[in-house]
Amino acid sequence: MRTILIALLVLFHLPGITAQVGVGTVNPEADLHVKGSTLVQQKMQLGTLPFVQSQEADFKFLTRINNSQPKGKIAILDVDSREVAPVNVINYTFTGVSKDNLTDVNLQYDANKYIVGLANFRYVGDPIEKMPVGNTFTVGAFVMRAFISNDTWHLEIRNRFLDLAVGKTLTYHVTLIIYDKSYYRNLPVIVTDLGGDNTGTAYAVPNLY
Amino acid sequence: MQNILLIFLIFISHQLCAQVGINTTTPRAMLDVEGNAILDGNLYLEEPGEFNVIRGSKLLVNSTSNIILQYDIEQSKYGPINYAQFAFKKASTNGIKDYDTKISTTDYLVTVQGYYFAGPGNDTNIMSHSKNDSNEIPGFQMYAYKNTETETWFLRGFFNNATFRAPVSGNYEDVSVDLYMNLIIFRNGFISKPQDDVTINMNNSETMTAPLPPGF
Numbered sequence: 001m002r003t004i005l006i007a008l009l010v011l012f013h014l015p016g017i018t019a020q021v022g023v024g025t026v027n028p029e030a031d032l033h034v035k036g037s038t039l040v041q042q043k044m045q046l047g048t049l050p051f052v053q054s055q056e057a058d059f060k061f062l063t064r065i066n067n068s069q070p071k072g073k074i075a076i077l078d079v080d081s082r083e084v085a086p087v088n089v090i091n092y093t094f095t096g097v098s099k100d101n102l103t104d105v106n107l108q109y110d111a112n113k114y115i116v117g118l119a120n121f122r123y124v125g126d127p128i129e130k131m132p133v134g135n136t137f138t139v140g141a142f143v144m145r146a147f148i149s150n151d152t153w154h155l156e157i158r159n160r161f162l163d164l165a166v167g168k169t170l171t172y173h174v175t176l177i178i179y180d181k182s183y184y185r186n187l188p189v190i191v192t193d194l195g196g197d198n199t200g201t202a203y204a205v206p207n208l209y
Numbered sequence: 210m211q212n213i214l215l216i217f218l219i220f221i222s223h224q225l226c227a228q229v230g231i232n233t234t235t236p237r238a239m240l241d242v243e244g245n246a247i248l249d250g251n252l253y254l255e256e257p258g259e260f261n262v263i264r265g266s267k268l269l270v271n272s273t274s275n276i277i278l279q280y281d282i283e284q285s286k287y288g289p290i291n292y293a294q295f296a297f298k299k300a301s302t303n304g305i306k307d308y309d310t311k312i313s314t315t316d317y318l319v320t321v322q323g324y325y326f327a328g329p330g331n332d333t334n335i336m337s338h339s340k341n342d343s344n345e346i347p348g349f350q351m352y353a354y355k356n357t358e359t360e361t362w363f364l365r366g367f368f369n370n371a372t373f374r375a376p377v378s379g380n381y382e383d384v385s386v387d388l389y390m391n392l393i394i395f396r397n398g399f400i401s402k403p404q405d406d407v408t409i410n411m412n413n414s415e416t417m418t419a420p421l422p423p424g425f
Contacts, residue, residue, distance in 0.1 A: 038253070040253065042239075042256050049269075054285065059280070060399070062270065070255060071255050074251070079401065086400040087289075089403045095408065095410050096413055105411075106418040109421070119322045120321050122352050127347055129345055129346065130346055137344070178425070183400065
């Protein structure tokens, strides 16, 4: 299919020597003007594309659809018309918490498709009390993390060592950022044994280049 | 615009393929347009090739006037994802109650994804301290919220019912604090969108399976 047959309608501007070509139109508005669909079977090279200017806004990314018919339709990435965007921002509130312990909440986001991040944390309610340990007191270990278990994302927020006293209550607010892995790479865990030191260097540059 | 001539500009190369040039007599591809092109219908690129490295390329965007442009984050008004550290010097010993970032709630989604605090001169010898009972461990709140009157994002950063304390002449006293909040600011509607709020009643249980929002 290397032969391309195109009927060319060439319009000469009277004063100059520029030629405009219309396909499917007798009134081309550019050097080439196609009224209808265009199929490029091999490569397409765009020479001097201008840049987005500093005052421009609301432009959209272009994407290429692999399973269109014909293959490779160029389309605008319009997050407003899709249920799930590359980045999704969702406010979560947890009420009726047992003491201070969200030990394991299965958020059900598929870890093969998404990465989950945490933001905007709010601890609202009664404080946990310190606990005497020998001659001094401990504040325990407050943890807030998203983690993968059985291929879905889970959430833990709690003081692992101490508990909120009986009769006290709290509410947690946290914003989850759900990143689609088609756009955001989840690197493997980078493990470093520091051997008791408090400084270190990664054994290799993370695979980002 | 009255004279319309129908001609074919076909350049036969040594094989049987015909190359077409518009405004050029030496086309470098099967179709070579020296000038601008308007495609009113769909565009299909069947074999555009692969590009497998992160750097050395520019993403393409479609402008509001339907022109394909190169996207250069250095020149553009905003990135799809933007990072800014807000450094609050000499904040109240109670922390920050209301701070107007002046960032539009229509155009952006603002999230606080990290924070730390220090005393004057970056002194790390500073802590949160309950106003009520020194046995209490104050919980913290570091977040961005929408102010519906100004339609801008506001920040709050404090420990509940607590002050920041540091040693002053041998005693621990309330001091002003340098609070640093790390904001990730997403452009709304570009690659990011807000989803409906989710409230989960844990019913006094430590584990739960939360409902998955639609579409995920």
